[in-house]
Amino acid sequence: MKGKEIIKLDVNELLKLLNKALADEWLAYYQYWVGSKIAVGPMRDAVARELAEHAGEELQHAEMLVNRIIQLEGKPLLDPRSWFEETNCGYEVPEDPSVESLLKQNIKGERCAIDVYNKLLELTKDKDPITAKIVLEILEDEIEHEADLQSLLEDLEKARR
Ligand code: FE
Ligand code: FE
Ligand code: MG
Numbered sequence: 001m002k003g004k005e006i007i008k009l010d011v012n013e014l015l016k017l018l019n020k021a022l023a024d025e026w027l028a029y030y031q032y033w034v035g036s037k038i039a040v041g042p043m044r045d046a047v048a049r050e051l052a053e054h055a056g057e058e059l060q061h062a063e064m065l066v067n068r069i070i071q072l073e074g075k076p077l078l079d080p081r082s083w084f085e086e087t088n089c090g091y092e093v094p095e096d097p098s099v100e101s102l103l104k105q106n107i108k109g110e111r112c113a114i115d116v117y118n119k120l121l122e123l124t125k126d127k128d129p130i131t132a133k134i135v136l137e138i139l140e141d142e143i144e145h146e147a148d149l150q151s152l153l154e155d156l157e158k159a160r161r
Contacts, residue, residue, distance in 0.1 A: 003071070004072055007131075008126075008128065014072070014128065014131065015072060018065050019069065019074070020086045020088055021065055021116060022069070023082065023086035023087040024088050024089045024112075026080070027084075027087055027089070027091040028058040029058040029059050030091075031092060031094065033051075033055040035051045035094050035105075035106065038094060039051065039097060039099050040097050040099070041098045042156060047102065047103065050149070051106070054145050054148070057141055065138075088116045089116065107146060107150060110145045113142040114142050118139060121135045
């Protein structure tokens with residue numbers, strides 16, 4: 001397809017990276033979603049609300065990635081077991097349900113995501129502007145996610161003093 005021919009990158013290599021990001025998004029989705037259910041401690045309602053909102057946004061990222069993968073005639077990861085093989089950022093098991101621990105784990109995940117999408121943006125910006133546009137949109141969200149969690153953590157620390 002012409003839409004694929006105009007890409008000045010190895011499309012198979014790009015598809016591999018998009019699938020790796022897709023694995024990250026699913027794991028981030030679940031980490032946020034389950035975290036929002038189990039959160040305990042001060043400000044738990046505010047924290048749970050933010051975590052649940054982010055879960056929904058990670059799912060949207062998965063949607064954006066999968067649509068681009070299919071548009072490029074790639075095959076999205078079909079087996080959840082492959083998420084752990086392909087992930088860049090891994091999965092932080094929320095063993096400790098305290099809001100502080102959940103926030104710290106998710107901040108770590110967001111910092112990793114920012115790195116992943118920043119690299120993808122560098123790779124695609126002059127070679128595949130359509131993917132670059134999608135990646136930029138996701139990167140904006142991840143930056144906002146990190147900032148949102150960071151301010152909740154700061155509020156929590158202030159409340160403790
Ligand atoms: Fe995301
Ligand atoms: Fe995020
Ligand atoms: Mg938010």
